[in-house]
Amino acid sequence: MKNLIKKLVESYGPSGDEEQIREIIKAEIKDEVDNIETDALGNLIALKEGKKDKKVMLAAHMDEIGLIANHIDEDGFIRFDRVGGISPYMLLGARVLFNGETPGVIDKEGQLDDIKKLNYDKLYIDIGATNKEEAEEKVTLGDTASYYREFQDLGTRVTAKSLDDRIGCVTLIETLKEIDTPEYDTYFVFTTQEEVGTRGSKVAAYNIEPDLGLAVDVTLTGDMPEAKRMSVSLGEGPAIKVKDRSVLADPKVKNLLIDLAKENELPYQLEVLKYGGTDAGSMQLTKDGVLAGAVSIPCRYVHSPSEMVDIDDVENSVKLLAALLDNEISFL
Amino acid sequence: MNDNVEILKQLSETNGVSGHEKNITTQVEDILKEYTDEIKYDNLGNLIACKKGSEQDGPKVMFAAHMDEIGLMISDIEDEGFLRFTSVGGVDQRTLVGQEVTVLGQEELQGIIGAKPPHVQSANERRKAYKMDDMYIDLGLEAEEVKEKVRIGDVVTVKREFEELKNNRVTGKALDDRAGILVMLTALQELKNIDHKADLYTVATVQEEVGVRGATTSTYGIVPDIGIAIDVCHGTMPGVSSEDAAELGGGSAIGFGPHVHPKMFSKLKDIAEKNEIKYQVEPSHTPRGTDAFAIQVTRAGIPTALISIPLRYMHTSVETISMKDIKRSGKLLARFIRELNDEFVEGLQCF
Numbered sequence: 001m002k003n004l005i006k007k008l009v010e011s012y013g014p015s016g017d018e019e020q021i022r023e024i025i026k027a028e029i030k031d032e033v034d035n036i037e038t039d040a041l042g043n044l045i046a047l048k049e050g051k052k053d054k055k056v057m058l059a060a061h062m063d064e065i066g067l068i069a070n071h072i073d074e075d076g077f078i079r080f081d082r083v084g085g086i087s088p089y090m091l092l093g094a095r096v097l098f099n100g101e102t103p104g105v106i107d108k109e110g111q112l113d114d115i116k117k118l119n120y121d122k123l124y125i126d127i128g129a130t131n132k133e134e135a136e137e138k139v140t141l142g143d144t145a146s147y148y149r150e151f152q153d154l155g156t157r158v159t160a161k162s163l164d165d166r167i168g169c170v171t172l173i174e175t176l177k178e179i180d181t182p183e184y185d186t187y188f189v190f191t192t193q194e195e196v197g198t199r200g201s202k203v204a205a206y207n208i209e210p211d212l213g214l215a216v217d218v219t220l221t222g223d224m225p226e227a228k229r230m231s232v233s234l235g236e237g238p239a240i241k242v243k244d245r246s247v248l249a250d251p252k253v254k255n256l257l258i259d260l261a262k263e264n265e266l267p268y269q270l271e272v273l274k275y276g277g278t279d280a281g282s283m284q285l286t287k288d289g290v291l292a293g294a295v296s297i298p299c300r301y302v303h304s305p306s307e308m309v310d311i312d313d314v315e316n317s318v319k320l321l322a323a324l325l326d327n328e329i330s331f332l
Numbered sequence: 333m334n335d336n337v338e339i340l341k342q343l344s345e346t347n348g349v350s351g352h353e354k355n356i357t358t359q360v361e362d363i364l365k366e367y368t369d370e371i372k373y374d375n376l377g378n379l380i381a382c383k384k385g386s387e388q389d390g391p392k393v394m395f396a397a398h399m400d401e402i403g404l405m406i407s408d409i410e411d412e413g414f415l416r417f418t419s420v421g422g423v424d425q426r427t428l429v430g431q432e433v434t435v436l437g438q439e440e441l442q443g444i445i446g447a448k449p450p451h452v453q454s455a456n457e458r459r460k461a462y463k464m465d466d467m468y469i470d471l472g473l474e475a476e477e478v479k480e481k482v483r484i485g486d487v488v489t490v491k492r493e494f495e496e497l498k499n500n501r502v503t504g505k506a507l508d509d510r511a512g513i514l515v516m517l518t519a520l521q522e523l524k525n526i527d528h529k530a531d532l533y534t535v536a537t538v539q540e541e542v543g544v545r546g547a548t549t550s551t552y553g554i555v556p557d558i559g560i561a562i563d564v565c566h567g568t569m570p571g572v573s574s575e576d577a578a579e580l581g582g583g584s585a586i587g588f589g590p591h592v593h594p595k596m597f598s599k600l601k602d603i604a605e606k607n608e609i610k611y612q613v614e615p616s617h618t619p620r621g622t623d624a625f626a627i628q629v630t631r632a633g634i635p636t637a638l639i640s641i642p643l644r645y646m647h648t649s650v651e652t653i654s655m656k657d658i659k660r661s662g663k664l665l666a667r668f669i670r671e672l673n674d675e676f677v678e679g680l681q682c683f
Contacts, residue, residue, distance in 0.1 A: 222408075229407070229416060229465065230407070230408070231407065231409070231484050242405070242484065242485030243351070243405060243420070248350060248352075248420070248539060248542060250375075251352065251354075270483060270484035270485045271484075272405055272406070272407040272485050274407070274418050284376070284545070285545055285549055286549075287549070287552050287553075288549050288550070288552045288553030289376040289378075289549030289550075291375050
């Protein structure tokens with residue numbers, strides 16, 4: 001599984017620019033599914049036909065947070081804005097990659113003496129160009145960049161950029177390889193543009209019309225030194241979502257996941273996330289409403305270049321989802 | 333108490349935090365079924381009660397009042413058994429210390445919200461209002477028992493008995509928007525033996541307080557020709573003038589603003605005048621504040637109106653309203669349904 005994680009996290013795909021990561025996922029799964037297609041927003045939708053004709057949609061977003069060039073000055077320095085939620089503090093000294101191929105480094109303006117005043121206007125990217133013309137050979141206004149960071153295997157835990165939510169993509173891929181024929185028609189959807197407002201899943205769900213929609217994404221943890229209070233910890237099992245800013249998980253869906261975890265003797269945690277949203281929110285409000293919930297993989301340092309997850313949590317999430325797809329669901 | 337006050341008391345005292353509306357749903361179904369022909373639910377749990385009109389393929393009108401209420405949710409259980417919590421919807425955290433609460437765990441548990449007393453606070457701490465992060469719920473139980481009976485994600489409501497005040501006023505929790513449910517009931521009572529052409533869908537929506545979510549899906553499913561949201565608005569009180577609020581007991585507040593169709597506004601105002609129903613105009617400009625917004629932008633767009641009950645102390649457990657405004661609003665809406673014809677509905681398509 002670690003090889004697959006490495007492959008996905010080292011791929012390029014800020015929101016709206018998901019072509020490279022989509023092709024990699026597509027190659028990985030196309031022989032394992034009954035149908036695979038891409039919609040107008042770039043969502044990759046893979047279907048595994050089930051025994052019954054109800055529809056389950058699993059959504060993991062393949063886009064990652066990034067930056068977008070909005071000005072190049074005469075000396076070739078690139079100014080930028082964010083794509084999704086990146087704190088400017090994360091970017092001091094960071095390396096980034098434009099278009100999946102051009103590296104750059106970030107620093108702040110020298111006149112900035114108060115670090116509290118750090119914002120996007122005070123930062124620039126240096127791609128090593130000696131002037132504007134040279135910079136423009138490699139970067140055009142509107143080009144996006146991602147963090148530039150290698151995957152690291154730390155043993156039980158791994159660290160990398162974009163585990164949010166490539167680890168969800170890995171979970172979906174491992175789940176679809178795990179199960180033969182699911183109980184219901186199951187759509188494994190690798191969504192786009194989640195980081196800018198759950199846009200991909202919104203249109204994918206509109207088209208699929210699922211009877212049950214589950215997001216598979218990361219969630220924050222509260223187990224670091226002096227962390228903000230949060231009851232989720234790394235390595236304690238998949239987190240079954242109760243609430244975030246985008247969704248109140250349907251109690252039936254939440255309880256089903258809890259029951260499945262208990263029956264299969266899988267560790268689990270319950271997630272009440274005070275900030276942030278997921279694809280579950282957009283799926284729930286599709287058309288006249290969809291039963292929705294989420295399985296979250298605990299992740300430290302979310303939206304930094306060094307996110308961290310525990311492999312046991314990923315494996316247990318795969319087992320939980322496989323159990324879900326293998327069984328009849330009483331309320332469908 | 334007269335019957336409708338008694339019903340509002342029950343509605344106010346029943347719990348139904350956004351996303352967890354099971355108990356309040358049972359109550360609402362109970363009171364609406366007598367006056368409607370069919371009740372159904374959608375996937376989010378919206379209660380859709382339909383009263384059929386006399387005309388085949390007559391206009392479809394949707395009333396929406398939300399039955400969910402703001403509340404709290406357990407976010408962490410400390411080793412000693414104290415419960416940490418977050419809010420569901422916009423709870424005013426300054427009003428929470430010292431409240432009695434009900435935790436809806438494996439069973440209903442009574443508790444209180446506590447925080448560090450001023451005596452042991454530093455001078456600096458004392459100057460600031462308590463934040464939710466400083467507070468906890470104490471159930472009075474041993475830690476082991478707490479962990480058996482409470483789970484992360486369990487919801488909590490403030491415990492508050494509904495009271496009648498003088499001058500037809502009442503006070504309680506969750507009158508936002510159980511008052512709206514009572515308006516729908518009053519309209520249905522008025523329409524009981526009255527012939528009307530339109531099919532009337534009275535919808536008790538869910539998850540309004542977390543972003544008008546229930547109205548979003550129920551409107552999509554019903555596809556009404558007209559949607560009317562019934563909610564509460566701020567009432568005047570010391571420090572809140574009539575520029576920002578409507579008068580308690582001053583009549584049904586007819587909303588006017590970007591999410592209200594101008595012809596719907598005029599029509600409701602005309603009906604109020606013709607029938608001598610006391611009303612006031614409530615300019616309303618903030619989007620996403622009520623179900624009217626969600627209804628308006630559904631599918632290809634729905635002509636929408638907003639009727640509000642003036643309410644003081646919004647999002648506290650002492651919300652206060654006048655029963656008179658509920659009665660007037662119910663009557664106004666009933667007259668609207670009675671008069672509604674195809675011609676008016678067609679006219680809404682042209683500005």
